[in-house]
Amino acid sequence: MSDPEGFKKVSEDVHVSNEAVNSNPYGPNPADFLSNVSNFQLIESTLREGEQFANAFFTTEKKIEIAKALDDFGVDYIELTSPVASEQSRKDCEAICKLGLKAKILTHIRCHMDDARVAVETGVDGVDVVIGTSQFLRQYSHGKDMNYIAQSAVEVIEFVKSKGIEIRFSSEDSFRSDLVDLLNIYKTVDKIGVNRVGIADTVGCANPRQVYELVRTLKSVVKCDIECHFHNDTGCAIANAYTALEGGARLIDVSVLGIGERNGITPLGGLMARMIAADRNYVLSKYKLHKLRDLENLVAEAVQVNIPFNNPITGFCAFTHKAGIHAKAILANPSTYEILNPGDFGLTRYIHFANRLTGWNAIKSRVDQLNLNLTDEQCKEVTNKIKKLGDVRQLNIDDVDSIIKEFHSDLLTPAPTGPTPHVIEGLDESDSKRLRNE
């Protein structure tokens, strides 16, 4: 073939350079000088937002078990349901504060002195205050104007600060709030000295570039840390969290499996997948990723749901490779189709070879595992037999192993010639028999 017209031929060899291997195209963007991708913290809200999940009813014992598991995993903060939600909620909050966990304990309250007075007596390390600032919430939820909101905020913040504990002020439904109102109140609370201000996509419809813009703008207005809370109604909660960190946010609210109101918020496991792709060393230094699966199973059982089949990292097929072309490359070098290393999570990868999309490289790998000795040509031949049976029905590993073993055995003992009755086109008699017996 001659060179195609217009194609700028470049001299190169196909060997992967060290530069390509060592650089991470999914890492922090060097142009984001305010980025906290390599300096983020987690506010774990399974015991607050997660309690708002339809199926959630946590007993005191279960709350303590979950809090300990979260602490062991390494989350920075654990957020609990408001102590004014119910009598038991207050007692549970006090009990968890007494556990002496490494994680700081927060509780989440309305921007109201009645709530704040109860919260500061529970023993928490900090209080997360929230108030609706969108016109929708101001009209249909609390009915207050921005001036009233600012006054309440200042009163509550100064009261909580006087108790020597952390305080966060967050708007609710931030993306449908008037930008000037928002910046105005954030600037006010920053001046009186909150630890964090929060942005919340309460209705779960924000998109990543919108998040980036708002965080960047807010970053230019306040000196304190920025925390973000993303609902997942439109499936963007993980991406929005990542983009918020790129824009300069420092803390992300997560829950195990993302449980929360409606279909929930940024899931802990999914965010770990996202962050380890960006900065593996930072993530591994802070969080015990091999405990993720147990943590998810604990919470899934408590709220009676199954781990979604397509869950990042722990979904049953997250590290399963099937198409022949994928299997071939994965066998040569897992990095070809896999950036996440299953070993980081205490998991293993699986090459799915028992199907019609399989390729001879995957089958050859299986032949080697079976300690059989076949040439490449013979592997290709037996692969064709497997693909033919795979066209007729779903295969399991035993089917494939049987075909390989029979093929191998037939090589040693050639089969008798002559026509065989009831043979299915393309399959030999033993395959056809197995198929007919199904």
Added chain:
Amino acid sequence: MSDPEGFKKVSEDVHVSNEAVNSNPYGPNPADFLSNVSNFQLIESTLREGEQFANAFFTTEKKIEIAKALDDFGVDYIELTSPVASEQSRKDCEAICKLGLKAKILTHIRCHMDDARVAVETGVDGVDVVIGTSQFLRQYSHGKDMNYIAQSAVEVIEFVKSKGIEIRFSSEDSFRSDLVDLLNIYKTVDKIGVNRVGIADTVGCANPRQVYELVRTLKSVVKCDIECHFHNDTGCAIANAYTALEGGARLIDVSVLGIGERNGITPLGGLMARMIAADRNYVLSKYKLHKLRDLENLVAEAVQVNIPFNNPITGFCAFTHKAGIHAKAILANPSTYEILNPGDFGLTRYIHFANRLTGWNAIKSRVDQLNLNLTDEQCKEVTNKIKKLGDVRQLNIDDVDSIIKEFHSDLLTPAPTGPTPHVIEGLDESDSKRLRNE
């Protein structure tokens, strides 16, 4: 209270203005003049990428049933497994081409004349060609250099074009490919006249701003449409798709429930949630959203998975509201906590009131549904009883209805006074009895 220092007081009333109601903060960004958020198309790949899902084995009949359902839903293209994957794959491709669907039928092949010659004879409306361009895939998959790739691409493209059908050229693992190599080959194939070029995040680790930059850059290099394919290993496949459209991509690859290699690609339903939040009219004019649930159930059953509990739109709790503060506002105006209208998908919303986080507005709404007559004060009183029982155990609707009915009945027939044995603190006798009987 006096005005907080530094807060810029603004005059306002709390009533929502028409401007706030009619403007969509989640709509297309007017600064994105190349955006296709309101002009996108779907390439539905359940029968190609989806067949690479670990559990997938589609019979011919099931493929036809799924293809018809996708066509009825309104997808623009249906992509099928390569006809060279297996003999039955080729026959199924031919059978689906003969159905006379409105959607255009594509098949997906390696960038090789052997595959192309078979593909063009199946009756498809177009061929999607793919080749690995990252150094990883060039070394460990096909072992070819960029000059060879360009030559093969031109040969295959000119051959497919000569048959009068559509042709797409895509790189694989685009985000780990050398940018100059990528733009070079895209420019070459654009010049000879492909219908689309494709960007693929084959390993599922791209992030939204990275996607936006690459699409914008590519948009300045080629005249043809840009198609994008995002794996979901780090949970960003929906957000990446949306951001790609913002950057000027026109077509997004999706599959039902996102099924595909590993944990799959951008899910059809999740992308519909994202897009309807941005441009409801466009989405409703093209796609039959009320058929989404049946379509998902069809595919879930075929590949033997459950719909994830937190699936966008069709997850069992996607439109369930629980916390008292949410329920109150939702009852006043659903838009407060819900941008997506469940009615658009043939679904209904549900206010979860049988739990300790409930509020009196939610209970009052239930009282009204039960046709009982209680004052606001009485509703608050019965709400406290419900929250107390909700502190002790998980409640169901019958529990709440019984408490409300007994409370209402007690108002008409005052209970006898005097101490009652075995009464649980805070609950009256009938509540305590029910509880002890549990």
